[in-house]
Amino acid sequence: xxxxxxxxxxxxxxxxxxxxxxxxxxxxxxxxxxxxxxxxxxxxxxxxxxxxxxxxxxxxxxxxxxxxxxxxxxxxxxxxxxxxxxxxxxxxxxxxxxxxxxxxxxxxxxxxxxxxxxxxxxxxxxxxxxxxxxxxxxxxxxxxxxxxxxxxxxxxxxxxxxxxxxxxxxxxxxxxxxxxxxxxxxxxxxxxxxxxxxxxxxxxxxxxxxxxxxxxxxxxxxxxxxxxxxxxxxxxxxxxxxxxxxxxxxxxxxxxxxxxxxxxxxxxxxxxxxxxxxxxxxxxxxxxxxxxxxxxxxxxxxxxxxxxxxxxxxxxxxxxxxxxxxxxxxxxxxxxxxxxxxxxxxxxxxxxxxxxxxxxxxxxxxxxxxxxxxxxxxxxxxxxxxxxxxxxxxxxxxxxxxxxxxxxxxxxxxxxxxxxxxxxxxxxxxxxxxxxxxxxxxxxxxxxxxxxxxxxxxxxxxxxxxxxxxxxxxxxxxxxxxxxxxxxxxxxxxxxxxxxxxxxxxxxxxxxxxxxxxxxxxxxxxxxxxxxxxxxxxxxxxxxxxxxxxxxxxxxxxxxxxxxxxxxxxxxxxxxxxxxxxxxxxxxxxxxxxxxxxxxxxxxxxxxxxxxxxxxxxxxxxxxxxxxxxxxxxxxxxxxxxxxxxxxxxxxxxxxxxxxxxxxxxxxxxxxxxxxxxxxxxxxxxxxxxxxxxxxxxxxxxxxxxxxxxxxxxxxxxxxxxxxxxxxxxxxxxxxxxxxxxxxxxxxxxxxxxxxxxxxxxxxxxxxxxxxxxxxxxxxxxxxxxxxxxxxxxxxxxxxxxxxxxxxxxxxxxxxxxxxxxxxxxxxxxxxxxxxxxxxxxxxxxxxxxxxxxxxxxxxxxxxxxxxxxxxxxx
RNA sequence: GGGAGCUUAGCUCAGCUGGUUCAGAGCACCUGCCUUACAAGCAGGGGGUCACUGGUUCGAACCCAGUAGCUCCCA
Numbered sequence: 001x002x003x004x005x006x007x008x009x010x011x012x013x014x015x016x017x018x019x020x021x022x023x024x025x026x027x028x029x030x031x032x033x034x035x036x037x038x039x040x041x042x043x044x045x046x047x048x049x050x051x052x053x054x055x056x057x058x059x060x061x062x063x064x065x066x067x068x069x070x071x072x073x074x075x076x077x078x079x080x081x082x083x084x085x086x087x088x089x090x091x092x093x094x095x096x097x098x099x100x101x102x103x104x105x106x107x108x109x110x111x112x113x114x115x116x117x118x119x120x121x122x123x124x125x126x127x128x129x130x131x132x133x134x135x136x137x138x139x140x141x142x143x144x145x146x147x148x149x150x151x152x153x154x155x156x157x158x159x160x161x162x163x164x165x166x167x168x169x170x171x172x173x174x175x176x177x178x179x180x181x182x183x184x185x186x187x188x189x190x191x192x193x194x195x196x197x198x199x200x201x202x203x204x205x206x207x208x209x210x211x212x213x214x215x216x217x218x219x220x221x222x223x224x225x226x227x228x229x230x231x232x233x234x235x236x237x238x239x240x241x242x243x244x245x246x247x248x249x250x251x252x253x254x255x256x257x258x259x260x261x262x263x264x265x266x267x268x269x270x271x272x273x274x275x276x277x278x279x280x281x282x283x284x285x286x287x288x289x290x291x292x293x294x295x296x297x298x299x300x301x302x303x304x305x306x307x308x309x310x311x312x313x314x315x316x317x318x319x320x321x322x323x324x325x326x327x328x329x330x331x332x333x334x335x336x337x338x339x340x341x342x343x344x345x346x347x348x349x350x351x352x353x354x355x356x357x358x359x360x361x362x363x364x365x366x367x368x369x370x371x372x373x374x375x376x377x378x379x380x381x382x383x384x385x386x387x388x389x390x391x392x393x394x395x396x397x398x399x400x401x402x403x404x405x406x407x408x409x410x411x412x413x414x415x416x417x418x419x420x421x422x423x424x425x426x427x428x429x430x431x432x433x434x435x436x437x438x439x440x441x442x443x444x445x446x447x448x449x450x451x452x453x454x455x456x457x458x459x460x461x462x463x464x465x466x467x468x469x470x471x472x473x474x475x476x477x478x479x480x481x482x483x484x485x486x487x488x489x490x491x492x493x494x495x496x497x498x499x500x501x502x503x504x505x506x507x508x509x510x511x512x513x514x515x516x517x518x519x520x521x522x523x524x525x526x527x528x529x530x531x532x533x534x535x536x537x538x539x540x541x542x543x544x545x546x547x548x549x550x551x552x553x554x555x556x557x558x559x560x561x562x563x564x565x566x567x568x569x570x571x572x573x574x575x576x577x578x579x580x581x582x583x584x585x586x587x588x589x590x591x592x593x594x595x596x597x598x599x600x601x602x603x604x605x606x607x608x609x610x611x612x613x614x615x616x617x618x619x620x621x622x623x624x625x626x627x628x629x630x631x632x633x634x635x636x637x638x639x640x641x642x643x644x645x646x647x648x649x650x651x652x653x654x655x656x657x658x659x660x661x662x663x664x665x666x667x668x669x670x671x672x673x674x675x676x677x678x679x680x681x682x683x684x685x686x687x688x689x690x691x692x693x694x695x696x697x698x699x700x701x702x703x704x705x706x707x708x709x710x711x712x713x714x715x716x717x718x719x720x721x722x723x724x725x726x727x728x729x730x731x732x733x734x735x736x737x738x739x740x741x742x743x744x745x746x747x748x749x750x751x752x753x754x755x756x757x758x759x760x761x762x763x764x765x766x767x768x769x770x771x772x773x774x775x776x777x778x779x780x781x782x783x784x785x786x787x788x789x790x791x792x793x794x795x796x797x798x799x800x801x802x803x804x805x806x807x808x809x810x811x812x813x814x815x816x817x818x819x820x821x822x823x824x825x826x827x828x829x830x831x832x833x834x835x836x837x838x839x840x841x842x843x844x845x846x847x848x849x850x851x852x853x854x855x856x857x858x859x860x861x862x863x864x865x866x867x868x869x870x871x872x873x874x875x
Numbered sequence: 876g877g878g879a880g881c882u883u884a885g886c887u888c889a890g891c892u893g894g895u896u897c898a899g900a901g902c903a904c905c906u907g908c909c910u911u912a913c914a915a916g917c918a919g920g921g922g923g924u925c926a927c928u929g930g931u932u933c934g935a936a937c938c939c940a941g942u943a944g945c946u947c948c949c950a
Binding site for chain 2: 633
């Protein structure tokens with residue numbers, strides 16, 4: 001097999017991914033094992049992989065691979081979402097390029113184009129996930145608009161309608177004039193925008209002599225004055241008492257409107273007079289309802305003015321704004337303008353400014369449905385990770401509003417409502433059923449037609465954890481019984497309400513259970529300047545290119561290293577580089593072991609001690625790693641793994657076990673090293689699936705049986721470990737490090753062996769480690785002394801003294817200074833300890849073990865000072 | 876305007892129920908090494924008034940109040 005000096009990921013990646021697929025390792029079918037299930041947040045079917053997907057799916061893959069290795073029946077369900085607005089917008093744009101206007105097409109014709117588009121671009125993102133190594137059960141791939149899932153959506157609509165949750169009504173909705181559809185509140189992004197505040201004069205009719213014949217109103221939307229149906233003043237406003245009961249005339253069109261009074265008007269804002277435009281502003285609409293005002297809607301669906309505006313008919317709303325301002329100025333009715341900043345809503349999908357618009361829509365009543373969904377999170381049945389999101393979730397669920405579920409689009413599930421010629425309507429799955437429903441109500445079904453609108457995409461994604469297992473239609477089927485509720489959901493906090501909350505709601509509605517136990521909320525991937533990565537900014541690296549450059553394992557490690565739970569991550573390719581380097585480190589460690597020549601000789605003391613220590617250290621680290629996983633601290637789990645492999649395994653274990661130059665290795669040590677290596681491979685597999693699988697199959701391990709793969713090997717289980725042995729070894733490492741440092745500061749070559757004398761008073765058995773010290777610190781011989789020899793450098797580890805004969809290199813002055821410094825430090829330390837111990841209140845109030853600990857510290861410090869003073873004297 | 880959160884080394888972040896002179900990790904940086912596993916490396920090292928001000932306590936990065944700056948969510 002390969003002995004290349006650097007790891008070449010590309011070959012391994014293609015090879016092993018297809019091998020896993022061929023062997024069905026990703027496949028899951030219900031059996032007697034414990035299930036572990038994740039449903040993938042379905043990406044937009046026509047989308048491409050971005051950094052957010054990479055992060056999200058890497059985490060899911062780590063969780064699923066680990067569960068699989070732990071012997072659970074791991075099932076990761078992939079799929080895509082039809083994303084109605086986004087996809088329809090793309091198709092419309094594509095048609096436009098071809099010179100086809102959507103309006104000229106029938107619904108059927110349009111959908112044909114849309115499906116064609118979906119077929120062409122639909123699979124891209126899933127292919128990209130394969131490159132990432134995602135071990136999903138591809139046989140279970142679902143699409144929210146495939147027949148079964150659409151069926152589930154329609155059934156759910158009918159079910160909720162029959163239960164009284166769904167209704168139809170005229171409401172002020174967020175209208176996207178570009179997408180020509182209503183949007184839910186969550187799809188509207190508010191941004192601070194620089195605007196102009198126009199001060200417009202309205203003529204007042206029937207005013208008494210002497211009073212001004214006009215009033216002034218401040219508005220950011222002069223183009224809507226033609227839709228004004230009242231002027232409103234605050235009844236407590238002394239400036240406007242003369243206006244009470246009067247009427248005013250709308251400028252330019254001279255329509256007469258009443259002046260009404262309502263405390264809603266803020267006297268401080270603008271002029272204190274408010275124009276009331278019920279058709280084009282939510283607050284005005286409510287005011288209009290209260291005061292029974294007429295509603296005049298002057299806008300078409302595409303944002304142009306209609307004939308009710310009387311002037312500028314057909315003009316776009318923003319052009320009309322400027323035109324009206326100009327006309328007002330010419331008419332002398334524009335008093336002044338001033339710059340003004342305010343929040344404006346924009347469509348998440350098309351970025352068009354949202355127009356509040358009255359329209360007939362379908363709604364889902366949410367208040368009652370939200371209650372159990374909130375309860376699950378509050379009582380911990382559904383855990384949000386990190387839990388700081390519980391508050392946000394609660395706030396939203398407690399203030400939830402009805403959900404606008406209809407969208408004026410064609411791409412999506414068509415609402416199962418049917419109208420007759422008289423516009424009466426019924427809700428039914430089929431036309432035949434609808435006809436009989438009409439008849440049952442004694443109404444004619446003549447001219448029957450289906451509702452044109454489709455359902456919000458989130459309505460179908462809300463069913464996702466159930467519908468992928470066909471759980472809405474066949475609640476008793478084996479899959480849903482086995483896999484539902486799923487275990488973990490990994491998604492972005494931005495869609496906690498859009499999606500997560502609705503899945504919980506629907507899950508409860510159908511099964512009385514929440515759809516998952518844990519929701520891991522990842523952060524947003526930002527660039528190192530903290531800006532969100534986006535196509536328009538061009539600050540996002542191409543994930544595929546990254547994987548080409550650093551290897552998939554490297555990129556996976558890079559993503560996770562920079563990703564503490566729940567925090568946004570400041571991505572930098574340097575992390576991927578670190579990941580690549582890590583893979584390369586493992587590769588080279590493997591080359592070392594592979595290169596050993598085996599002989600039937602006894603293991604050296606260093607080799608024996610190394611094996612004894614690493615076995616314990618591995619178990620200790622495994623406990624830490626388990627703890628991190630249990631708390632979903634994936635990046636900490638990875639970092640602990642990284643340090644275990646790089647520092648403990650490579651820098652300490654292998655260095656100790658390594659035979660002398662051109663010497664063979666004891667068979668026993670070789671076998672142990674191989675066993676450790678195999679454990680390391682199993683441990684890193686969830687993070688680095690490719691290199692671990694590649695090495696797993698190396699001939700070093702002999703011929704692997706069919707199906708003996710790292711992906712399904714048993715995940716290492718944390719065993720017992722000897723704490724004393726591990727702390728002793730830490731002291732040993734300190735000794736070695738001190739000697740190396742000594743050599744470094746004295747500018748001695750690392751090759752010259754130095755003699756070491758040890759004066760140990762602790763219970764650490766240094767004789768046992770003598771050979772290890774010699775090997776790691778290049779020591780010629782070790783003696784055990786009682787007294788400090790003269791003319792040597794010394795250092796202290798714990799209570800034990802070490803003397804290194806650095807020959808003539810001893811600089812007495814420097815040594816004196818170093819020791820004095822250490823004494824000063826210890827004296828300071830001792831002082832602070834004594835201060836505590838002589839403080840009666842401390843001794844009385846502090847916990848006994850804390851006090852005892854302070855006494856130990858005191859004794860230790862005193863002993864050390866004594867030793868150091870001895871050293872100083874002997875210089 | 877309402878709500879949530881953040882501020883610890885040059886960067887990204889740990890620091891659990893206050894208790895070692897508690898300030899830690901990775902990366903970056905500095906010094907010396909091409910020591911036949913790895914320069915994508917090895918060995919060693921430096922670096923922080925824990926945003927600021929006050930309080931509680933024997934003791935505060937940690938608890939409380941206020942100030943400043945930043946982020947997110949909702950209106």
